[in-house]
Amino acid sequence: xxxxxxxxxxxxxxxxxxxxxxxxxxxxxxxxxxxxxxxxxxxxxxxxxxxxxxxxxxxxxxxxxxxxxxxxxxxxxxxxxxxxxxxxxxxxxxxxxxxxxxxxxxxxxxxxxxxxxxxxxxxxxxxxxxxxxxxxxxxxxxxxxxxxxxxxxxxxxxxxxxxxxxxxxxxxxxxxxxxxxxxxxxxxxxxxxxxxxxxxxxxxxxxxxxxxxxxxxxxxxxxxxxxxxxxxxxxxxxxxxxxxxxxxxxxxxxxxxxxxxxxxxxxxxxxxxxxxxxxxxxxxxxxxxxxxxxxxxxxxx
Amino acid sequence: xxxxxxxxxxxxxxxxxxxxxxxxxxxxxxxxxxxxxxxxxxxxxxxxxxxxxxxxxxxxxxxxxxxxxxxxxxxxxxxxxxxxxxxxxxxxxxxxxxxxxxxxxxxxxxxxxxxxxxxxxxxxxxxxxxxxxxxxxxxxxxxxxxxxxxxxxxxxxxxxxxxxxxxxxxxxxxxxxxxxxxxxxxxxxxxxxxxxxxxxxxxxxxxxxxxxxxxxxxxxxxxxxxxxxxxxxxxxxxxxxxxxxxxxxxxxxxxxxxxxxxxxxxxxxxxxxxxxxxxxxxxxxxxxxxxxxxxxxxxxxxxxxxxx
Numbered sequence: 001x002x003x004x005x006x007x008x009x010x011x012x013x014x015x016x017x018x019x020x021x022x023x024x025x026x027x028x029x030x031x032x033x034x035x036x037x038x039x040x041x042x043x044x045x046x047x048x049x050x051x052x053x054x055x056x057x058x059x060x061x062x063x064x065x066x067x068x069x070x071x072x073x074x075x076x077x078x079x080x081x082x083x084x085x086x087x088x089x090x091x092x093x094x095x096x097x098x099x100x101x102x103x104x105x106x107x108x109x110x111x112x113x114x115x116x117x118x119x120x121x122x123x124x125x126x127x128x129x130x131x132x133x134x135x136x137x138x139x140x141x142x143x144x145x146x147x148x149x150x151x152x153x154x155x156x157x158x159x160x161x162x163x164x165x166x167x168x169x170x171x172x173x174x175x176x177x178x179x180x181x182x183x184x185x186x187x188x189x190x191x192x193x194x195x196x197x198x199x200x201x202x203x204x205x206x207x208x209x210x211x212x213x214x215x216x217x218x219x220x221x222x223x224x225x226x227x228x229x230x231x232x233x234x235x236x237x238x239x240x241x242x243x244x245x246x247x248x249x250x251x252x253x254x255x256x257x258x259x260x261x262x263x264x265x266x267x268x269x270x271x272x273x274x275x276x277x278x279x280x281x282x283x284x285x286x287x288x289x290x291x292x293x294x295x296x297x298x299x300x301x
Numbered sequence: 302x303x304x305x306x307x308x309x310x311x312x313x314x315x316x317x318x319x320x321x322x323x324x325x326x327x328x329x330x331x332x333x334x335x336x337x338x339x340x341x342x343x344x345x346x347x348x349x350x351x352x353x354x355x356x357x358x359x360x361x362x363x364x365x366x367x368x369x370x371x372x373x374x375x376x377x378x379x380x381x382x383x384x385x386x387x388x389x390x391x392x393x394x395x396x397x398x399x400x401x402x403x404x405x406x407x408x409x410x411x412x413x414x415x416x417x418x419x420x421x422x423x424x425x426x427x428x429x430x431x432x433x434x435x436x437x438x439x440x441x442x443x444x445x446x447x448x449x450x451x452x453x454x455x456x457x458x459x460x461x462x463x464x465x466x467x468x469x470x471x472x473x474x475x476x477x478x479x480x481x482x483x484x485x486x487x488x489x490x491x492x493x494x495x496x497x498x499x500x501x502x503x504x505x506x507x508x509x510x511x512x513x514x515x516x517x518x519x520x521x522x523x524x525x526x527x528x529x530x531x532x533x534x535x536x537x538x539x540x541x542x543x544x545x546x547x548x549x550x551x552x553x554x555x556x557x558x559x560x561x562x563x564x565x566x567x568x569x570x571x572x573x574x575x576x577x578x579x580x581x582x583x584x585x586x587x588x589x590x591x592x593x594x595x596x597x598x599x600x601x602x603x604x605x606x607x608x609x
Contacts, residue, residue, distance in 0.1 A: 018409050025405070025413075029420040032483060035435035036423070038446065042438060054449025055438050101328030104321035116325055123336035125536060126589040129581025130567050131574055132342020133335070135356070141334075156331045186313060187320035216428035219543065234430045241433060242552060265444065272434045276427055283426045284419050294484070295491045 036280070043067070043269040050265060066270035075228075075236060076271055082150065083232040087214040090151030094210055095203065097155060102164035103191055108174065117165075120158045137224055149224040150232060151214060160206045163296050167202030168195060205293040208286050215279060233275045240268055346582050350574035366579035375561070383539055383562040386470075386546075390477055391534040395527055397478060398485035403515060405486065406493050421483030429544025436476060436549050463551055466559040473560065476549055477542065489523060496522045528599050536592040539563055539584040 013021070038055055046061035053060050070076055101120070105113050127133075133153075143149040172195055180190050196203070221235035231239065283290075316323070342356070349362040370376060401421075408414050424432070439446045440462035448459035462468060500518045509517070541562040550560040561569075563584045570577040 013407050013409050017407065021404060021408050022413065025408070025417045029417055031479070032420050032424055035438060036427075038438050039435055050444045054444045055441075055446050056450075097327045097331065100324040104324050107321070110321050116329070119329070120332055123332060125592055126340070127336070127585050128339030128342045129578055129585055130564070131571060131578040131581055132339035132345060134571065135342060135345070135574070136334075136338055139352075139355075153335050156328060156335070158332075161328070186317050187324070188316075191324065212426065216426075216430075218428060218430050218548075234428050237434070238430045238548065241430065241437070241548075269434070269438075272431060276431045279426050280423065283423070287419060287422060290422075291487055291491055294488050 036276070039269050040273050042266060043273045045266055047264045047266050066264070066266035067274075069264070069267045070270040070274060075231075076233075076274055078229065079231050079233045079236040082147075082230060083215060083234075086147070086150035086232060087211055090155060090214040091207055091210040094151070094155040094157070095207055098157070098161045098206070099164055099196070099199070099203065100191070101156075102161050103168060103195055105161070105165040106169035106172075107177075108169075117162075120156075120161055124158050134223060144224055145227045145230060146224075147230065150217075150220055150230070153220060153224075154213065154217065157210070157213070160209060163293055164199070164202055164206055166296055167205075168199055171202070172198050201289075205289045208289050209293060212279070237271055237275050240271060343578065343582050345575055346579040348575055362575065366575040367583075369576055370579050370583065375557075375566070378558060379561050379563060379566050380539075382559065383541055386473065386562060387534070387538045387541060389474065391531065391538075393474075393478065394481055394485060395530060397482045399489050399520075399523065399527070401482055401486035402489035402493055403519065405490055418487060422487060423483065424480045425484035427480070429542070429548045432476060432480060432544075433548040433551065436472070437551070440472070463553045464555045466556045469550060469556055469559045473545060473549065477545055480545075489526070492523055492526050493519060524603070528603070532592060532595045532599060535595040536588045538591055539588045541565075543568070 034057075038057055041057050041059050042050070042055045043066050044062055044064070045056070045059035046063045046065070049059070049061040101116075104110050105117055107113065137143045137149070137153060143152065176194060177190055180194060185193075216234055217232070218234035218238050221230070221232055222238070225231065225235065228236075228239075345356060345359075346366050347361060347363060348356070348359040349365070350356070350359045354360075405414070405417070408417075427435075437445065440448075442448060442459065442461055442463070445462070447462065452459055460468070462472075496519065500522075501514055504514050504518060541564045543564045546560050546562050547565050547568070550556050553560075563580065567577050567580050567584070570580065
């Protein structure tokens with residue numbers, strides 16, 4: 001399959017080609033949007049109309065019932081609390097530790113920096129696997145069912161450290177730091193009063209990356225949490241979601257009590273919307289930071 | 302290179318000397334705990350672990366766990382699934398993303414362009430839990446769009462999607478690309494934007510048409526970024542997107558023959574500690590070797606494009 005399409009600036013594209021491209025991207029955008037809009041639509045649909053019409057983009061019968069039930073249980077609000085809490089803790093703490101690690105790596109006069117770089121980088125190449133990690137977290141660190149379990153294992157991201165290191169070494173002139181040193185500044189002061197303020201853009205980018213990671217994480221709770229009070233949004237959603245199939249398989253009426261405990265279809269979709277809502281609202285504003293960070297990350301292996 | 306004298310007396314000067322190490326310390330500890338200690342846990346693959354006896358107290362059993370793993374009837378199916386999915390994902394992922402970036406680059410400047418980009422990136426920000434819901438809205442047996450609307454429209458009977466394993470390679474392929482190409486293509490687009498425009502002008506003066514320009518300028522300039530992506534992906538060849546294979550398929554047993562990959566298999570075998578560790582070691586080790594191999598291949602061909 002040949003990849004060929006041309007490139008170059010935008011001044012060679014004829015009107016016709018431009019229109020065709022626009023149609024193509026328009027259709028593509030619809031493929032991306034449609035599932036999301038569908039879920040949103042279903043969350044506003046009357047449960048009984050589902051049976052007749054299935055999931056539709058325009059609800060046949062509009063209702064807020066699903067949201068009333070979803071918010072009424074209080075579970076979602078609790079999950080929000082847990083998610084926001086773990087995201088803030090994980091992002092702030094992780095960012096601080098990673099920045100501290102990245103700064104020495106960016107200093108040309110630090111003789112041993114390649115060892116520490118390799119030390120971090122090696123973990124992306126080889127790992128001990130799921131089971132040793134799990135045993136470590138539960139038997140030895142006793143992270144099982146703790147709030148810390150939601151973010152501590154994921155505090156460090158080696159890619160983010162490397163991006164930060166690159167950012168610092170590119171954006172903060174050595175001369176500046178040397179001048180501060182001559183003036184008798186300690187390394188900590190240099191870090192805190194020069195490097196950090198000047199790295200705001202890089203910090204913001206990595207902070208966004210981290211927020212996304214923690215907000216969307218379902219894996220840590222899946223592994224380490226069984227107490228429903230500690231469920232975060234994604235994991236709560238996952239638990240509810242996987243229960244649908246259990247019900248569908250045992251669709252005999254004997255499970256009517258189960259049906260009462262598990263929310264109706266539309267309620268699940270409402271919970272889904274409540275979970276993805278914040279991210280969808282926020283990400284367009286930070287789009288360009290993500291892109292910049294990703295580009296630095298992909299090129300600076 | 303500054304030579305710090307070893308005869309410093311004041312405390313602040315001593316701290317300064319070690320300050321880099323102090324700064325590295327928290328990160329170092331965390332990386333050590335969560336990255337290196339589990340590597341030590343690999344000995345579990347060689348032991349017959351029982352929780353009361355702990356790691357040290359459990360008996361050695363040599364290669365028994367490995368033998369058990371390689372004798373598992375599903376093992377080849379799972380390895381095949383893992384490798385095939387990953388290879389297809391890697392190559393189509395890069396292919397589609399580059400094509401998309403090239404196409405997007407052709408658009409004349411306009412306001413819609415930004416909109417396309419924003420919408421294109423959106424799936425990346427959704428977690429696989431959400432994506433699983435989105436897929437469910439299509440494939441749900443009773444209410445899903447496919448069974449309620451599309452198939453009846455085509456005059457076909459409803460399909461129990463979550464019970465038929467044969468459809469899932471395609472489903473997972475579509476979902477994976479749906480989620481990834483918007484974002485990846487933006488990365489390649491940014492790389493394309495960084496290419497020196499003078500190359501193109503010179504080419505146009507020499508009479509190169511659009512395809513030639515793409516083939517001889519754009520693609521070669523993207524070689525570095527593509528080869529780095531490829532090498533890194535090789536390391537994950539025996540891994541896999543856990544969320545994709547576990548959540549989107551709703552963990553349905555009947556689908557395992559086409560949705561079970563090494564990571565999900567290891568997760569599902571976690572109660573057999575030694576066994577699962579052996580499988581995990583198998584995956585990690587091969588991934589590591591693959592990275593080394595692919596990196597040295599790239600090094601021999603085009604040294605600047607290699608990872609290390």
